[in-house]
Amino acid sequence: MKRIQAGIIALTISAAASAATTPGGIAVEHLGVNNTLVRVDGEGRYLILPVQESNDDANVNILVDGQLDRTLRVRLAKSKVDYTVPFDLTPYAGHEVVLNIVTTQGRSSVREAKDDVCWRNIALADTFDTSNRERYRPLYHHTPQYGWMNDPNGMFYRDGVWHLYYQYNPYGSKWENLSWGHSSSTDLVHWTPQPVALEPTGLGLVFSGSCALDTANTAGFGPEAVLGMYTSAGVSQVQSLVWSTDGGTTFNFFPGNPVLTLESEARDPNMFWDEANGRWVMLLAHALDREMLVFTSPDMKTWELQSSFGKGVGCQDGVWECPDLFPLSVEGTDEQKWVLVCNINPGGPFGGSATQYFVGDFDGRIFTADTDSTGAVPTKWMDYGKDHYATVSWSDAPSGRRTLIGWMSNWQYAAEVPTMQYRSANTLPREAALFRGPDGQLYLQSAPSPELTALRGDVVASVRGTGIGSRAKTYSLPRTNDGACEIVFDIDSRSARVVDILLSNAAGEKVAMTYDVSSHTLSFDRRESGNVTFSEEFPAVTVAPTFETDGRISLRIFVDRSSIEVFGDDGRFVMTNIVFPENPYTTLSLSADGGRARVENLKIYSIRQ
Numbered sequence: 001m002k003r004i005q006a007g008i009i010a011l012t013i014s015a016a017a018s019a020a021t022t023p024g025g026i027a028v029e030h031l032g033v034n035n036t037l038v039r040v041d042g043e044g045r046y047l048i049l050p051v052q053e054s055n056d057d058a059n060v061n062i063l064v065d066g067q068l069d070r071t072l073r074v075r076l077a078k079s080k081v082d083y084t085v086p087f088d089l090t091p092y093a094g095h096e097v098v099l100n101i102v103t104t105q106g107r108s109s110v111r112e113a114k115d116d117v118c119w120r121n122i123a124l125a126d127t128f129d130t131s132n133r134e135r136y137r138p139l140y141h142h143t144p145q146y147g148w149m150n151d152p153n154g155m156f157y158r159d160g161v162w163h164l165y166y167q168y169n170p171y172g173s174k175w176e177n178l179s180w181g182h183s184s185s186t187d188l189v190h191w192t193p194q195p196v197a198l199e200p201t202g203l204g205l206v207f208s209g210s211c212a213l214d215t216a217n218t219a220g221f222g223p224e225a226v227l228g229m230y231t232s233a234g235v236s237q238v239q240s241l242v243w244s245t246d247g248g249t250t251f252n253f254f255p256g257n258p259v260l261t262l263e264s265e266a267r268d269p270n271m272f273w274d275e276a277n278g279r280w281v282m283l284l285a286h287a288l289d290r291e292m293l294v295f296t297s298p299d300m301k302t303w304e305l306q307s308s309f310g311k312g313v314g315c316q317d318g319v320w321e322c323p324d325l326f327p328l329s330v331e332g333t334d335e336q337k338w339v340l341v342c343n344i345n346p347g348g349p350f351g352g353s354a355t356q357y358f359v360g361d362f363d364g365r366i367f368t369a370d371t372d373s374t375g376a377v378p379t380k381w382m383d384y385g386k387d388h389y390a391t392v393s394w395s396d397a398p399s400g401r402r403t404l405i406g407w408m409s410n411w412q413y414a415a416e417v418p419t420m421q422y423r424s425a426n427t428l429p430r431e432a433a434l435f436r437g438p439d440g441q442l443y444l445q446s447a448p449s450p451e452l453t454a455l456r457g458d459v460v461a462s463v464r465g466t467g468i469g470s471r472a473k474t475y476s477l478p479r480t481n482d483g484a485c486e487i488v489f490d491i492d493s494r495s496a497r498v499v500d501i502l503l504s505n506a507a508g509e510k511v512a513m514t515y516d517v518s519s520h521t522l523s524f525d526r527r528e529s530g531n532v533t534f535s536e537e538f539p540a541v542t543v544a545p546t547f548e549t550d551g552r553i554s555l556r557i558f559v560d561r562s563s564i565e566v567f568g569d570d571g572r573f574v575m576t577n578i579v580f581p582e583n584p585y586t587t588l589s590l591s592a593d594g595g596r597a598r599v600e601n602l603k604i605y606s607i608r609q
């Protein structure tokens with residue numbers, strides 16, 4: 001009798017499980033402990049997926065008319081919904097869509113698996129709300145509307161439009177489902193979100209890469225074609241060619257892909273047209289070998305290895321990633337040199353990710369780095385903050401400009417920063433130039449792009465010149481825009497030993513910068529800048545050489561809610577650091593120690609949107 005009853009109960013449970021249906025045209029059917037079918041029966045443009053960040057990724061297999069179309073990795077919510085992400089059903093109109101979901105979190109029974117809150121919160125909707133929910137979202141830096149972002153990719157300029165692609169997870173705010181997100185701008189500061197441009201293929205995820213215009217029609221896709229090269233990252237990392245004939249909105253996948261394979265990890269192809277030799281040049285990061293490989297091609301489809309650069313040179317403490325190579329003329333001369341950009345992670349001067357570069361010559365095949373007076377190749381950093389990585393330049397930029405942009409975070413804590421709707425912003429765009437430092441070496445200058453001055457709104461403080469000593473002079477920062485402003489001033493250190501520059505709020509949160517005259521450095525201390533507890537690697541002091549010899553520096557400080565970029569002497573030294581104050585900084589304090597200094601041409605601007 002007992003045995004029969006047990007059987008009846010078991011039957012009842014499985015019948016109830018398969019009949020479970022959420023309202024709104026979605027049927028949820030639990031097949032097993034970690035396996036659930038979600039059948040889309042109703043109407044709606046998006047399937048809204050509930051995410052819980054602390055959960056493991058579930059494999060969401062999208063079946064279209066019974067066939068596997070693709071697999072997403074989504075941290076489906078178990079006990080609470082942190083946010084939702086949309087899966088666009090438009091491409092599947094008229095077809096039957098079923099999600100065969102495999103969750104990895106081991107439940108002991110189907111009954112337990114049924115309790116996950118995601119099943120009650122999956123929904124169909126015609127719209128997805130992208131309005132900002134994050135107080136730390138910058139006002140004038142590029143961010144994705146939602147989801148995770150890392151490296152900038154494939155930037156090119158055409159017909160007045162700057163295109164910016166980026167490593168993107170459209171299904172969560174942690175690294176996964178790597179695709180190329182896309183935004184465009186006519187002024188490098190206001191960005192318009194565009195549809196995702198590249199999604200994972202059968203060869204793997206869409207890792208970093210570059211784009212260039214093919215006006216000579218070398219690849220045969222037409223003179224209007226935009227060519228792209230990126231790393232398909234599956235079990236192996238191989239290089240794929242794509243092209244666009246609609247100006248970079250959608251891309252076609254070259255059927256002969258991969259066009260380049262190596263036996264070891266190689267990624268982030270960065271190519272450009274070499275006018276002098278009439279062929280394409282591509283740099284590829286031979287990541288674990290810590291070198292950059294140089295390839296050439298007549299048509300982007302067949303590539304020949306020409307040389308490698310970097311073995312044992314520069315900083316070798318991490319993997320080499322995201323290369324770039326471009327010519328620049330030396331300030332005030334006709335001399336042309338080449339700059340090879342090498343992003344490295346970890347191994348940065350203050351831990352984690354950073355961008356090193358080499359100045360030298362390139363003959364179309366081989367890059368040769370300049371050496372210092374001891375005959376060694378010096379290590380040089382493009383930015384002396386902790387949050388400047390994967391920086392590369394736009395191709396085909398107008399008026400001979402070499403404009404760069406970076407990812408404003410660090411692999412040490414990028415996935416832990418206290419935002420959820422989106423994660424990470426880009427740096428401000430910067431204009432590259434070469435200058436000769438006091439040691440006779442050539443250095444890369446990264447000046448704020450000229451478009452940024454159009455952001456200047458009201459002048460909330462203006463001081464022509466003032467002496468400063470040990471008692472701080474204070475100036476209020478703009479109250480508009482919740483912590484976004486630009487601060488400019490010149491320092492003449494005169495008899496002072498150090499000049500202190502403090503940004504602070506009433507809660508005692510502060511960023512302390514110090515210009516140390518005798519060591520020719522500017523330091524940036526964010527240890528008490530606000531929320532610093534989400535990662536042990538976050539509290540830090542970063543230090544930049546100022547390259548000046550006369551005790552005078554000029555600073556442009558861009559504050560944008562959760563970031564501070566300090567450009568010294570028009571970008572001869574730069575520090576980019578993110579911060580998370582509980583409330584915006586309200587006050588700038590300036591003081592000097594060991595003597596009196598002078599501050600000149602101080603202006604604090606609010607930001608015009």
Ligand code: FRU
Nearest residue numbers: 151167207208267321322390
């Ligand atoms: C650099 C990087 C690249 C890679 C991409 C993957 O941050 O590791 O080397 O292509 O991120 O998202």
